[in-house]
Amino acid sequence: MHILVSNDDGYTAPGIEALVHALRDLAEISVVAPEVNHSGASNSLTLSRPLAVRKAPNGFTYVNGTPSDCVHVALTGLLDRRPDLIVSGINNGANMGDDTLYSGTVAAAAEGYLFGIPSIAFSLVSKAWSNLDAAAQYARSMVAHQLKNPIAGPVLLNVNIPDLPFGETKGVQATRLGKRHPSQPVIPTSTPSGETVYWIGPSGAANDDSEGTDFYALQRGYVSVTPLRLDLTQQAQVDQIGRWVNPL
């Protein structure tokens, strides 16, 4: 068995070290991860320059690009054999609801899925890396389960893990993505030379955190597992649009 591990916090982040450590005896592990933090990178690919690929003393390979770059380059050139599974994370902070769209952690897994490889993104709902060991154990259980009992069909899972000690979570639930309110306003600040510049504001609070959502599960202490799709077609609207374009 061969697992490719990536993330969006960069190859030196505690989350990827904990993940690799936890998976080490389940399979051969290859790590190809970004050189520096790329939170918010979404599925961005670097098309304007070639990517440098280097090896760290601990054996991790790092790329001066995005999470999607890392998995893309690994699958189209670096690895000598196709991985059986791609695992991304453990991310420093949640990736739930609409955030999923912006997440580099999810994007690294998505890139694998687009190449037809089962892929799982893990995020820990904590910015302080507290309970990282517990999160790594949950990740390990799920990966071991997938290796023994592979899910039928294409697989892209978005897993969020509560910030709780191992054994104190309530269990694991399959969920749908919730929704957030729109983001809060930009935060203006001033440069030393007097120009006003703007930070992107924080995410909005949960808008749809009803039963069945990832928000709902996490609020109650469950690990959430959301199966994702990447075909963005709004199938239910195609006929309506067909009628709408008719006069054009």
Add this chain to the structure above:
Amino acid sequence: MHILVSNDDGYTAPGIEALVHALRDLAEISVVAPEVNHSGASNSLTLSRPLAVRKAPNGFTYVNGTPSDCVHVALTGLLDRRPDLIVSGINNGANMGDDTLYSGTVAAAAEGYLFGIPSIAFSLVSKAWSNLDAAAQYARSMVAHQLKNPIAGPVLLNVNIPDLPFGETKGVQATRLGKRHPSQPVIPTSTPSGETVYWIGPSGAANDDSEGTDFYALQRGYVSVTPLRLDLTQQAQVDQIGRWVNPL
């Protein structure tokens, strides 16, 4: 009426100039676009630094960030009133099938949709800006149609326009996204100091270009209009995953 225009090729690109020119008499136009080209940016947001917002001599506002940054900052701080429509493009090249996921042009429109505003992304299937005027006329017709006959419900449209003179297209079709084969291998090259570095390889050829897809429509000379959704949940798989996680 108030339209916000953005793109991913940068505020100086011929595509956005042609688009603004074509829409000028339909509504008040605000332009907030990236300072430089961000093709492949996907929905990436810049979270690690504040964004500078400046005005070009032609009245366009430009931001040293991504397409998503531009629309986000416009909606959460720059504009004094909410736009009725967000239009992105006209992109230099197609955004069809899986490419949609990586497209900055689509991402700019997606950002508007997430704020509840009808949004349309326009792409021209040509890298040479040939037939740009024709594309701008198609964009104008569709925008005028939406302003007069607004589509019911949330709207995010991905429009691809063939590289043909005005009047020579076959019409407009509502489509679903096709699929591509995985990308081609990385392209290694050597730096002057002898390091091997890697370009991301070209997209794969169409894999699913069957009837009803955007590929199919464009190959036959139609403008394609694909309605998109951004909720990535694979709803059909939630129950299956629920059973799978049961032993965990």
Add this chain to the structure above:
Amino acid sequence: MHILVSNDDGYTAPGIEALVHALRDLAEISVVAPEVNHSGASNSLTLSRPLAVRKAPNGFTYVNGTPSDCVHVALTGLLDRRPDLIVSGINNGANMGDDTLYSGTVAAAAEGYLFGIPSIAFSLVSKAWSNLDAAAQYARSMVAHQLKNPIAGPVLLNVNIPDLPFGETKGVQATRLGKRHPSQPVIPTSTPSGETVYWIGPSGAANDDSEGTDFYALQRGYVSVTPLRLDLTQQAQVDQIGRWVNPL
């Protein structure tokens, strides 16, 4: 006659447009300038990626790199014949005293000088582009003078122009660089996610603005012209260091 023009504020800056306009009838003008602002770039060269070179509608060539990159690439590949003079600017703000070391405007000229071509950097002591036309006229006079009466020997001139209407300056003085006090403290600010980050603080006030310095000249309404050298050897200290290293 052939003049290469560059700057560090980017090819769309009013300063470079005014400069090119003022020089247009003195010689053939080639412009190769950065795509975006690179203030503070010093002599940095981009070695980690290849540079894109593109043409703007106004005929200017722009490069996605630093001021030094622009002149370097122009001289080692883009231009079909060697320029007789390299002119950089007009910069938005002074480049006096120690600032010269950090200036991208001066660096663009320095790059030309290193290739054995007479080079002049022009800076306007104003952040508001006020009196830019006057500055362009001074630049024009000096360039015309150099074309007719070329300075003997290698030439790298750092010219600072007061923020005054044409005819209201007191004249032109040859100067040495003054000195500044060390910079002011960093300015801490907070990101939306709560991390403290730091702006580089403003330059220090003039420390040596005694007679003969650029500071002194500008304070009195003169244009200052400082001849520069790029051999950083502290010749007067070589013997002292020779004795100091003796026991090693």
Add this chain to the structure above:
Amino acid sequence: MHILVSNDDGYTAPGIEALVHALRDLAEISVVAPEVNHSGASNSLTLSRPLAVRKAPNGFTYVNGTPSDCVHVALTGLLDRRPDLIVSGINNGANMGDDTLYSGTVAAAAEGYLFGIPSIAFSLVSKAWSNLDAAAQYARSMVAHQLKNPIAGPVLLNVNIPDLPFGETKGVQATRLGKRHPSQPVIPTSTPSGETVYWIGPSGAANDDSEGTDFYALQRGYVSVTPLRLDLTQQAQVDQIGRWVNPL
């Protein structure tokens, strides 16, 4: 005693680890170094965004900016007391002759010198990190010598160390900077989408490597020590320019 250590290869480079290890028992060591490689950065300062300052597990502080940023931020905000010495390196490759102007290694030391602190830049004439331990021992000897027998007056030393085992160098020489021939031509390459882009070409060969230069010393197996100055005024030319500007 308190030494600030920085470099331009990034805080994870073998050169800075070897340097810190070698100096550890001579003084208290603070490390503030760039997050990633910034070769060729010259004295560039980051003025367009605030800088993030983070701590690595090994105690090194890293900054998402240039070598000059690192030393600047350390001296104007991070360190609670002024260092007695600033040491930069050990660089991966020579910094001799005109290269000195582009070097980030030298720039880190230069920033300290501008704040009035004795500063030394160390470079190893090898790209393969061979004989790094020997280079670290030479650096240690020189730093120990400076701590015991401080050079009178302002100090900025540019030290280049041959790629030889310890004990096999011929000694240490005080030198002046040599000169290089202009760089070689740009190296064109093609992007996957067919655009021609350009690598900066390699440095030129030595042009002035006569006796007394750093080139001369290194070619003969000596460590070279060149005292530098940062006042770029070409004093010998001020009177000539005074006469030249007279008609203006």
